[in-house]
Amino acid sequence: MANIVVKGGSRPPWVGLAAALWVEIAAGNAYNFPLYSPALKSVMGFNQQQITMLGVANDIGENVGLLPGIACNKFPPWAILSVGVLACFLGYGVLWLAVSQTVNNLPYWLLWLALLIATNSNAWFGTAVLVTNMRNFPLSRGTVSGILKGYAGISAAVYTLVYSLVLEGSASNLLLFLTLAIPILCLAMMYFIRPCTPASGDDSSEHAHFLFTQAAVILLAIYLLVTAIIITVVSLSDAVSYILVAIMVIFLISPLAIPVKMSIFPSGHLVLGEGETTSTDPLLTPSSSAAYLETLYENGDASDVEILLAMGEGAVKKKRRPKRGEDFRMHEALIKADFWLLWVVYFLGIGSGVTVLNNLAQIGVAFGLEDTTILLALFSFCNFAGRIGSGAVSEHFVRSRAIPRTVLMTCAHIIMTVAFILFAFAIDGILYAATALLGICYGILYAVMVPTASELFGLRHFGVIYNCLLLGNPIGALLFSGILAGYIYDAEAARQGSSTCVGPDCFKVTFLALAGCCGLGTVMSIILTVRIWPVYEMLYSGGSYHLPRNLGH
Structure with missing residues (x-):
């Protein structure tokens, strides 16, 4: 890992978290595709299949983040954010040139590539802030993950509000906004998003600070929902x-009140000032060979001779594989059954959820609903509630009873199984309730996966492990939504002699298949929970997180 300067003090982590919330809003720019795709279709003369393939580029770019996952262990956060800024500027810049007709007759392949690059900025933005803040708050991973992913979940509503009230519903203005405003915002925030001395958990006000941040994002979500309803029925x-x-912006900057409060009313315990580091007793300092060997292990280039020399000085006894709860490299995690169990559980659940999300408008029409925007708003709000709520709930139970977070994933799979069965048989009045349940469970699966991966496989190489798990999203979308749901829907529509399918049979087979997937996910999640329960008892014995005894760093 590169030698990255760590900022001391108790305030910088909270300043960084407040800045990260803005970057998470920026990292939701892929949600804007439905807002400008109609203009792209009309201006460029594309058919629906071409627009659908652009949507695939949108999903791939948003979710494929292996490169930022690898880079976050070698470069500081500002460098990762800079790549995202460049990708956002170049990608959306090309799309703006096309929609505004500043440049005519751009080839389809160039627009497809530009959209992929533009939305890939999400992976760079999201990885940089998530990894940095998980390391800055290692004792509150579930809460931090829930807050960050909660903001990402409501970013679509933020963009919709700006699009409707400020940009006058213009796709060209929206793309120009994404080209210029998002990079400027991230450039302004990158100074504050930096590795800090991790919070020790000794500060009694930390819990209150997290509650304040959670309350702020909940109020923001409610405000956005109410405002979205108002602007649809009233001309403003x-x-x-x-x-x-402006009120929305005030809600967004409200988490800055925490570091401001810490400056005005500093806590009584001693904290490090800027640029200060903790002193180390020379007797507790590892030998030069031990430090050198650790560096060699990190870089992956320790030779047998160097290892033997270090062993001779007593630095190590042998090079061993890490145990669960310690820091894993990617290739070490890939040979662990727990990694693949977690990946399959996430893939089955998130793939099923994204299938509903991608086809929600068609589902609403099939069930006889004329205006499907309310379904999208309901799913988005419940998705946010699942993200923010699961982080807080899982954090409470791992600390109080050392219960693995994957218990929540099991519950989510069970609920999704029931909801899909109800969907399949088109029970009266189930549309809104089932959509809400699926939105909550979708949010739970996404938010719980993040801290679970960090607890099982450590934070040192968390970026690449997290992004590898995240591949379950586009793969699930391709298999379940693009192939399964799309094929069955088109076949039923053709049988009806129309391009639009109406009736419960449009998605009945799809819903039953997804119910089976979630049932399998329930079984796999139970197996994973049983396997990792002893790990959580070790990590959270005594009611607080601590590193394993034999952790060598």
Whole structure:
């Protein structure tokens, strides 16, 4: 790993978290595709199949983050964010040139590639802030993950509000906003997102700070939901529109109140000032050979002779594979059954959820709903609630009873199984309730996977492990949504003699197949939970997180 400067003090982690929330909003820019795709279709003269393939590029770019996962262990956060800024500027810049007709007749392959690059900025933004803040708050991983992913979940509502009230519903203005405003925002925030001295958990106000941040994002979500309803039924003046956006901005900057409060009312215990480091007793300092060997292991280039020399000085006894709860490299995690169990559990659940999300408009029409926007708003809000709630709930139970977070994943799979069965048989009045349940479970699966991976496989190489698990999203979308649901829907529509399918049979087979997937996910999640229960009892014995005794760093 590169030699990265760690900032001391108790305030910088909270400043970094507040800045990271803005970057998470920026990292939701892929959610804007439904807003500008109609303009792209009309201006460029694309058919629906071409637009669908652009949607595939949108999903791939958003979720494939192996490169930022590897890079976050070698470069500081500002460098990772800089790559995202460049990708966002170049990708959306090309799309703006096309939609605004500044440049005519751009080839389809160039627009497909530009969209993939543009949305891949999400992976660079999200990985940089998630990995950095998980390391800055190692004792509150579930809470931090829930907050960050909660903000990502409501970013679509933020963009929709800006699009409707400020950008006047113009796709060209939206793409220009994404080309310029998002990079400027991330450039402004990158100074504050940096590795800090990890919070020790001794500060009694830390819990209150997290509660304040969670309350702020919940109020923001409610405000966005209410505002979205208002602007659909009432015509607003420009002045009122700008006031509503200003209130949203106040909610977004409210987490900065925590470091401001810490500056005005500092806690009584001693904290490190800027640039200060802790002193180390020379007797506790490892030998030069031990430190050198650790560096060699990190870089992966220790020779047998160097290892033997270090062993001779007593630095190590032997090079062994890490145990669960310690820091794993990617190739070490790949040979662990727990990694693949977690991947399959995540893939089955998130793939099923994204299938509903991608086809929610068609599902609404099939069930006889004329305006499907309410379904999208309901799913998005419940997705946010699942993300923010699962982080707090899982954190409570791992600390109080050392219960693995994967218990929540099991519950989510069970609920999704029931919801898909109800969907399949088109029970009266089930549309809204089932959509809400699936949104909550989708959020739970996404938010719980993050801290679980960090607890099982450590934080040192968390970026690449997290992004490898995240591949379950695009793979699930391709298999379950693009192939399964799309084929069955088109076949039923052809049988009806129309391009639009109406009736419960449009998705009945798909829902039953997804119910089977979630049932399998339930079994796999139970097996994973039983396997890792002793790990959580070790990590959270005594009610607080601590590293394994034999952890060598």
